[in-house]
Amino acid sequence: MWQVKRALPLAHGQALISLYVLLIASGLIIQSVGAGQEIASKAQQRHEPHNGEVNTSNGDNNVTFNLRRLPRSVFHVRWNPNEKFIVESHENPAINSSKLAPHPRLKVSKNTKLTLSPKLYLCHDKYSDLCSNKTQQFRQRIVQTFQKAMRETQHNETIDQNHYNVDYKPVFGDSFEEQYYPSTCLVMEAGVRVLRRKDPPFNKLAFGKLFPRQRLFRNIKNIKTCAIVSSAGSLAGSKLGRFIDTHDIVMRFNHAPTQGHEVDVGSKTTIRVVNSQVVTKPEFDFPHAPIFRNVTIAAWDPGKYNGTLEDWLTTADYDLFTNYEIYRRRYPKSRAFLIDPHSVWRLWQSLQMFAGNRPIKRNPPSSGFIGLALLLPHCPQVDFIEYVPSTRLNGRCHYYSKEMNSACTFGSWHPLAAEKLMALDMNMADDMSVFQFGILRIRQPDKLLCGFNFFGY
Template sequence: DSFEEQYYPSTCLVMEAGVRVLRRKDEPFNKLPFGRLFPRQKLFRDAKNIKSCAIVSSAGSLSGSKLGRFIDTHDIVMRFNHAPTRGHEVDVGSKTTIRVVNSQVVTKPEFDFAHAPIFRNVTIAAWDPGRYNGTLEDWLTSADYDLFTNYEIYRRRYPKSRAFLIDPHSVWRLWQSLQMFAGNRVIRRNPPSSGFIGLALLLPHCPQVDFVEYVPSTRLNGRCHYYSKEMNSACTFGSWHPLAAEKLMALDMNVADDMSVFQFGILRIRRPDKLLC
């Protein structure tokens, strides 16, 4: 009995973080000219008909996975930062609906966020954590990387684009959910990775999410990314982001069998029923 009282589904914790994009009507943006840059559209078009979603981590162990065809069968495909598909279609597919990008990618010249083709004709959800207890006004002047300048350039250049900013308060609420799940283990106070933020952003819109090569499979090869030769296990297990805690929580949400998770590298996460949470 006491066990059942303590048990609370981790998917509910993630849903309750309420990870979301900023809207025009949100304070203080409803009073600021900057807020008028936010798209009026919803995050996803045809939202009612979304049945399946794939999230493609950028992990090195996607190399040789041949999961491309599987990934492309999903209604929505989420990718991260500047992770390419060209030249890697067999392993990671070619469809991209949405990219979650961190503020370094929006800001650093080498990524050329406002012009590069990889960021065009897809939905963009850009994030920057700001300070843990900072207000949204603070955030506008103290983001870790000033993503606002290039966001504005991008939105003016492509006014019809679906390019959004993620509510930084909701990123920190997600961190709190992670700490709640971890219980007595103390999670360092750094924001979750783009991968975990992406999962939390997508789950409310999607009855079923297949997260590919997030929890490492037996293909684990020490490489950081499938698109580069860099060897770095920290990319998989974490150094700055609380990545290991995220992955333990994601594994707790998983409904697929071990064969699927550890041989194929596919985690399946179902959106919880409202009555459950």
Template structure:
């Protein structure tokens, strides 16, 4: 619990984690699975506006567009959606929601508020039916299998080596997302579906490390952080729910399954604790919204002058 209090204040350190999580972190550090070698400097920016500008300047949403090998050779330039992800809504959405699947969203009664946003980002096919009161109202979005994912844009990613060798990545992804991606594109050519470029993923990692005094886990940022950045690029204002935990904080990993592990909220593989500290610094919402709703409010990149 005290880690959460420190997160609300924006002052966290790995030393505040349980011995078990600290050990897991150390193991990931020494494994260094993606062969990360950070060559940058550290300039820990405390000011939210500065963090915002650094993110805006040094990271750009990028997806596989099929123009680079091996994907060009495989005809991916015709497989990927014609419309770039960055121009999803023509211009941009007004307000957007990012909803983590954290257990703390249960009993939040945030469903209506979340549903009032123009666009909502969710993770890993989290179910909505039965949880309408806490996460969203479904009536508008009743899918059957044929219209499954109608009006939904899918975004996937997978960790590549830090040096971003697309050939190596294609040969041995963490999770084989390439085959299902191709199949889905061929079956549902009208549904926008993108794979994030690993360069973009590691750009985000570099910025998190640059802004953290401690050595962060040498693994990609979590989907939560990647998703928040994506929405900041697409929306004028982004409301993030239960990423930084509210008073409802629980070890329940996801609202939709009975699995308890503090690592889901505080991180083991992902540098989650440090990502959250960075997001906390950029929060323009109130402390009350943070504690009661688990809500962080962030300006979209198009609205900030850097």
């Protein structure tokens, strides 16, 4: 995976060093830290990943230490992607949702066409050397495209408008522990959460009584697998609907419909993450559209980087509060939550920490990345569908519309390039699953690896 330096608080670094010593003493981990530092340094100099493997040579003996699990296919049983399996949807699409509806927070890019031909890399025989080579070449092209976007962000950082008054300046470290602190831990430690009635100032405001009393997810102990279904155009023709519907929780975004697309995207919807434009703008009809009913809603608006929640109530990007109140009063038993904007910016900080000394866009993360941060603390295994583009990449923004714009995939407003590189760093599936089938798998990190659980942070 693509690795960059990332920083940890000093206490984290010291605690992790102690943890490594403990594990080595217990005989659970055998590794050469010095060799790891050398290999990591060389990998960073070449800007190449080393897949968490450290190779050391001692005379004629070669030793390989695996610092992460070997990736494998996301399909545990035989599965025929050509099999037709249709499940009737209980949802109805929102107004204009299958047409050229406006893009929430999408700045139109001048480059609307793809600069590569994904069909050249398409294959399905994972045992074929030719297919393996094609998959690796496509992976390399995609990663290079994201890295180029990161460089362009660094070049344009000084001239980009800092609309949210972001003034975060991370401190970067060089230790082995800091470089290899798991990305999943960075996401978990952001603590993305929904607002509760007891949170000030809402505990003293009538508006706070609109928040549901329940938790965001019910029956947490029964949650084993979760699917995050992007709205990417490359889902069209994927025939992943059956696979998606097998998950305990299925997350979708904004007004993306299932009706008429069940074969490709499934019909099951547990939760929708919607941004404040969707909640606010009349064309989405949030208070009345059937697509937003009978599912859990997690709505978000970033507010200002250092703004208080009191400020957020009056200076939100879009006034989601009015329609949220209408919705909650119309459906008092609904499970509609608001995401804490402070936690959204903590997630942005984790993303910048992962990117190291490469500045990312000073805009909030995408709904997809926020959704991942919401799910990961509660779900042992998350399958992210067509978030990192596969060889089905067709340039379309959404599977339910015909609009062509590569900015929907590679980013022009959200720090998408950094998000997707970080997602690849968290991925546990093999390249065939990610780049041919479009399924990226992320596992909840072990509590021993994340300081916030193990050390009580």
